[in-house]
Amino acid sequence: MIKAIPFALLLLLTSWQVTAMADAADSVKSPLGYGSKNYVWGKMTREQADILRLTGDAKRGKEAFRGCRGCHKADAAGIVDGTYPRLTGQHPSVVIKQVTEVRAGVRINPKMDPFAAEHAVSKQEIADISVYLATLETTRENGKGPDDLSAKGKAVYKKHHCAKCHGDNGEGEEAKAFPAVAAQHYGYLLREMRHIKDGTRGNSHPEMVKVIKPLTYNDLEAVADYLSRLPDYRLATKGDKK
């Protein structure tokens, strides 16, 4: 697992970047404004490209993650009520994209901002943490919705083609920085989708905004519940291979 990651990171240079490298002059020093028209999904910043070129080390990542434990907890499973998301098993590309976009001010997260700043966590440390998180198993139970709405949630997920990016098992896609959403805390999933719907998250794929906008609050609750009840995608994938 640990050995496989650097390869995955290299792969990214040819995929997630899309139009990116041509415009690598963007710097984290000049944050793109929140909800700014200048934020083009998939256009990689120089900082992101730099981090993707580094080889992450899980052992060092564990050390560097000390600064994150106050909120995401020592086992990186976050908090059951969803205040802090679960990070175990998240794709390295997603962690890199999200942390750098928080510190660039693109994704609004004032709580985490000081801990994601350049003086708090270096590019190498972000690469290391991303590899470390991908190796972690999830042992704690995640937060589920108050009622089992998974049948409706599954139908919404299917009808609106969420699987195109997040996969049939909620596994996301490392090469495109699409997050894994299976077995994430319900409260976090619901909050993110509301932010994506009303445009207050900042960094959302425009194609996703289009499909989430027309969903009702009940649809979002159902999808969040469905995803929260899916097993960790790494277990689902193992099962499929049998």
Ligand code: HEC
């Ligand atoms: C003070 C609390 C706090 C600290 C410390 C903190 N975070 Fe966070 N983090 C948050 C919150 C809150 C969110 C969810 C924000 C939202 O609702 O959009 C979050 C979200 C994230 C996400 C996005 C997850 C996803 O699925 O998109 C990543 C990745 C992340 N944090 C990594 C880190 C790393 C790495 C560190 C340490 C360098 C760190 N965080 C430190 C509070 C914190």
Ligand code: HEC
């Ligand atoms: C075109 C690809 C695409 C489609 C289609 C899509 N998403 Fe997403 N989704 C993303 C990306 C990429 C992110 C991460 C935000 C970012 O960086 O843009 C994300 C983030 C999320 C998150 C927050 C996850 C986290 O860890 O913070 C949720 C929840 C989510 N999507 C649910 C859905 C649902 C439900 C649908 C269908 C109604 C959907 N998405 C359709 C690409 C997509």
